[in-house]
Amino acid sequence: xxxxxxxxxxxxxxxxxxxxxxxxxxxxxxxxxxxxxxxxxxxxxxxxxxxxxxxxxxxxxxxxxxxxxxxxxxxxxxxxxxxxxxxxxxxxxxxxxxxxxxxxxxxxxxxxxxxxxxxxxxxxxxxxxxxxxxxxxxxxxxxxxxxxxxxxxxxxxxxxxxxxxxxxxxxxxxxxxxxxxxxxxxxxxxxxxxxxxxxxxxxxxxxxxxxxxxxxxxxxxxxxxxxxxxxxxxxxxxxxxxxxxxxxxxxxxxxxxxxxxxxxxxxxxxxxxxxxxxxxxxxxxxxxxx
Amino acid sequence: xxxxxxxxxxxxxxxxxxxxxxxxxxxxxxxxxxxxxxxxxxxxxxxxxxxxxxxxxxxxxxxxxxxxxxxxxxxxxxxxxxxxxxxxxxxxxxxxxxxxxxxxxxxxxxxxxxxxxxxxxxxxxxxxxxxxxxxxxxxxxxxxxxxxxxxxxxxxxxxxxxxxxxxxxxxxxxxxxxxxxxxxxxxxxxxxxxxxxxxxxxxxxxxxxxxxxxxxxxxxxxxxxxxxxxxxxxxxxxxxxxxxxxxxxxxxxxxxxxxxxxxxxxxxxxxxxxxxxxxxxxxxxxxxxxxxxxxxxxxxxxxxxxxxxxxxxxxxxxxxxxxxxxxxxxxxxxxxxxxxxxxxxxxxxxxxxxxxxxxxxxxxxxxxxxxxxxxxxxxxxxxxxxxxxxxxxxxxxxxxxxxxxxxxxxxxxxxxxxxxxxxxxxxxxxxxxxxxxxxxxxxxxxxxxxxxxxxxxxxxxxxxxxxxx
Numbered sequence: 001x002x003x004x005x006x007x008x009x010x011x012x013x014x015x016x017x018x019x020x021x022x023x024x025x026x027x028x029x030x031x032x033x034x035x036x037x038x039x040x041x042x043x044x045x046x047x048x049x050x051x052x053x054x055x056x057x058x059x060x061x062x063x064x065x066x067x068x069x070x071x072x073x074x075x076x077x078x079x080x081x082x083x084x085x086x087x088x089x090x091x092x093x094x095x096x097x098x099x100x101x102x103x104x105x106x107x108x109x110x111x112x113x114x115x116x117x118x119x120x121x122x123x124x125x126x127x128x129x130x131x132x133x134x135x136x137x138x139x140x141x142x143x144x145x146x147x148x149x150x151x152x153x154x155x156x157x158x159x160x161x162x163x164x165x166x167x168x169x170x171x172x173x174x175x176x177x178x179x180x181x182x183x184x185x186x187x188x189x190x191x192x193x194x195x196x197x198x199x200x201x202x203x204x205x206x207x208x209x210x211x212x213x214x215x216x217x218x219x220x221x222x223x224x225x226x227x228x229x230x231x232x233x234x235x236x237x238x239x240x241x242x243x244x245x246x247x248x249x250x251x252x253x254x255x256x257x258x259x260x261x262x263x264x265x266x267x268x269x270x271x272x273x274x275x276x277x278x279x280x281x282x283x284x285x286x287x288x289x290x
Numbered sequence: 291x292x293x294x295x296x297x298x299x300x301x302x303x304x305x306x307x308x309x310x311x312x313x314x315x316x317x318x319x320x321x322x323x324x325x326x327x328x329x330x331x332x333x334x335x336x337x338x339x340x341x342x343x344x345x346x347x348x349x350x351x352x353x354x355x356x357x358x359x360x361x362x363x364x365x366x367x368x369x370x371x372x373x374x375x376x377x378x379x380x381x382x383x384x385x386x387x388x389x390x391x392x393x394x395x396x397x398x399x400x401x402x403x404x405x406x407x408x409x410x411x412x413x414x415x416x417x418x419x420x421x422x423x424x425x426x427x428x429x430x431x432x433x434x435x436x437x438x439x440x441x442x443x444x445x446x447x448x449x450x451x452x453x454x455x456x457x458x459x460x461x462x463x464x465x466x467x468x469x470x471x472x473x474x475x476x477x478x479x480x481x482x483x484x485x486x487x488x489x490x491x492x493x494x495x496x497x498x499x500x501x502x503x504x505x506x507x508x509x510x511x512x513x514x515x516x517x518x519x520x521x522x523x524x525x526x527x528x529x530x531x532x533x534x535x536x537x538x539x540x541x542x543x544x545x546x547x548x549x550x551x552x553x554x555x556x557x558x559x560x561x562x563x564x565x566x567x568x569x570x571x572x573x574x575x576x577x578x579x580x581x582x583x584x585x586x587x588x589x590x591x592x593x594x595x596x597x598x599x600x601x602x603x604x605x606x607x608x609x610x611x612x613x614x615x616x617x618x619x620x621x622x623x624x625x626x627x628x629x630x631x632x633x634x635x636x637x638x639x640x641x642x643x644x645x646x647x648x649x650x651x652x653x654x655x656x657x658x659x660x661x662x663x664x665x666x667x668x669x670x671x672x673x674x675x676x677x678x679x680x681x682x683x684x685x686x687x688x689x690x691x692x693x694x695x696x697x698x699x700x701x702x703x704x705x706x707x708x709x710x711x712x713x714x715x716x717x718x719x720x721x722x723x724x725x726x727x728x729x730x731x732x733x734x735x736x737x738x739x740x741x742x743x744x745x746x747x748x749x750x751x752x753x754x755x756x757x758x759x
Binding site for chain 2: 023024027037041042043044068069083084085086087088089217218220221222223224225227229234236239253256257259260261264265267268271
């Protein structure tokens with residue numbers, strides 16, 4: 001059992017959860033992830049580790065509520081526990097000195113780029129972050145990133161905050177009009193966004209790394225459920241990745257494979273919501289009829 | 291009262307009571323229900339008490355088979371259990387999953403004229419009796435003060451743990467998944483090996499002082515050198531298992547509805563997807579499933595598909611029945627349950643619907659040519675013999691390759707060209723004090739061979755530690 005130390009909402013559907021997991025905290029490197037199982041009957045899901053504090057023995061997870069399991073996790077408060085946390089898994093980001101590195105994060109992908117930004121900065125790069133959300137309230141970790149980046153460009157689809165437009169538009173501006181040439185792009189977030197980033201940088205021959213988020217079960221290479229095609233070759237994101245050359249990734253296929261359990265995911269989430277509703281209804285009733 | 295051999299020869303082999311095929315094809319409860327006391331005693335009396343019994347040599351962990359079988363015949367089940375556990379830490383498991391027909395029973399002298407003694411049934415019977423009549427407060431050996439880390443809680447790791455604990459060594463087993471057992475938990479289905487049995491065997495080891503720590507991926511959470519230098523272990527046994535599933539490399543393998551057998555079985559067994567939505571891990575359940583492969587894993591997958599409602603559940607295998615590596619009992623059970631065997635056939639392409647789901651598999655007919663390196667006749671495709679099998683789920687059970695997770699972070703550890711760990715005659719690796727066994731050394735093998743490695747390595751580790759290691 002792993003205890004939750006802190007929990008708060010970063011955006012309407014994104015929660016920051018700090019967990020006690022000393023071994024993971026000690027060994028975590030940017031790019032690594034963990035597999036979490038919230039309850040006994042629950043799924044194993046891969047989650048981004050946004051930060052690790054080896055001294056406190058704690059890791060920070062940033063969780064977007066997209067289904068039953070993430071919902072269960074997001075409902076937990078400090079002092080409560082999750083059943084299992086295993087990691088750190090996956091290969092760590094290769095931190096090189098590229099020059100000017102632009103990190104592009106969308107939604108909770110912003111949590112993936114935060115530790116990377118820190119590491120790239122420490123390695124002597126100039127680091128810019130382009131982060132996006134539907135509207136102001138969906139832009140996360142801006143202050144954290146400002147502390148470790150040379151420049152942060154928040155973008156909103158509706159123009160309610162920062163740059164009005166998609167992260168890719170802002171990225172294009174940085175590449176074409178920016179005072180400093182872009183030497184490398186690192187991206188994490190929704191598949192269509194990562195695909196658009198890759199398509200944008202491909203003709204410009206800018207090295208681009210994407211952090212992929214396929215469905216996983218064990219996270220140790222044993223099941224092969226997270227297989228992705230990279231330059232026509234089958235790779236397992238959990239042990240060969242999760243980061244790959246974005247220009248080689250078959251994003252179409254990744255996107256399609258992510259929908260494999262859409263129906264079951266809805267069933268499981270509806271069931272959970274019904275349970276919570278029943279529970280709340282009973283709480284509203286006088287004790288005698290509960 | 292001793293019986294004459296002729297009398298013993300007359301006793302028929304006792305059949306294993308099992309669930310009706312039509313019933314069990316739709317549930318996940320155990321197929322076999324085990325012999326009762328009467329039948330076990332009759333069966334035990336079929337043993338001819340050979341002067342030079344071959345069965346012990348036929349057993350990879352060298353159980354004193356005539357000894358425990360004799361005790362069953364005498365009605366002394368306590369002694370039978372003692373003898374059995376002396377040679378084998380996990381008899382409740384081996385009695386259920388060992389390929390006895392090629393081991394102890396295969397060399398039984400009775401096979402010359404009749405059927406062998408049902409050693410597997412008797413082993414299972416004694417183990418089940420022992421579990422129900424467990425005596426607490428067994429005397430623990432004197433502690434040696436030495437500590438051994440075991441990587442992986444599958445059959446090799448658990449056996450090694452049990453053997454080392456008996457010698458008084460401190461043992462910690464690290465498991466990557468959230469439940470101990472390795473392939474016994476994620477791979478072998480409930481209907482063949484109930485998880486309660488695995489749990490009980492692990493608890494028995496814990497009662498002997500073995501510590502089992504889940505959620506630790508050695509190579510990631512700890513490196514081998516950290517275990518030895520920082521965590522104070524005197525020796526390490528790597529038994530982290532088979533590893534990554536192999537895909538055939540045919541078109542369509544990334545369609546929705548294509549699984550490796552490892553994923554399909556893990557979802558159902560370890561994650562309990564057959565109880566979805568009570569358990570939130572899903573598995574795609576459809577009417578037609580095709581599994582490719584001929585081993586026990588393929589059998590487990592196709593019988594699981596049948597239980598999840600597939601009709602038909604079809605097994606495609608490129609050679610003929612004689613070459614199938616699966617246990618005879620699994621093939622028999624599968625057929626009884628309505629599994630369709632499509633032999634001498636090989637998938638060449640997985641067919642897609644417009645929206646990326648599996649709609650079928652195109653296969654080609656095979657013929658057997660000359661024997662290959664394995665001694666089995668090589669399957670050769672027959673030209674213009676392609677045909678389609680409609681299915682919505684396609685499962686590949688054609689083997690595994692070495693998992694690089696641990697070897698990547700242990701550069702001193704020498705591996706062969708396939709990535710499996712090199713060991714010497716004592717199962718020691720190129721790193722002093724670090725041993726390895728089971729599938730990470732052998733490639734894909736069986737539960738009992740992994741247990742044999744665990745047992746042999748425990749003896750080697752004990753000797754190594756005695757030498758001051």
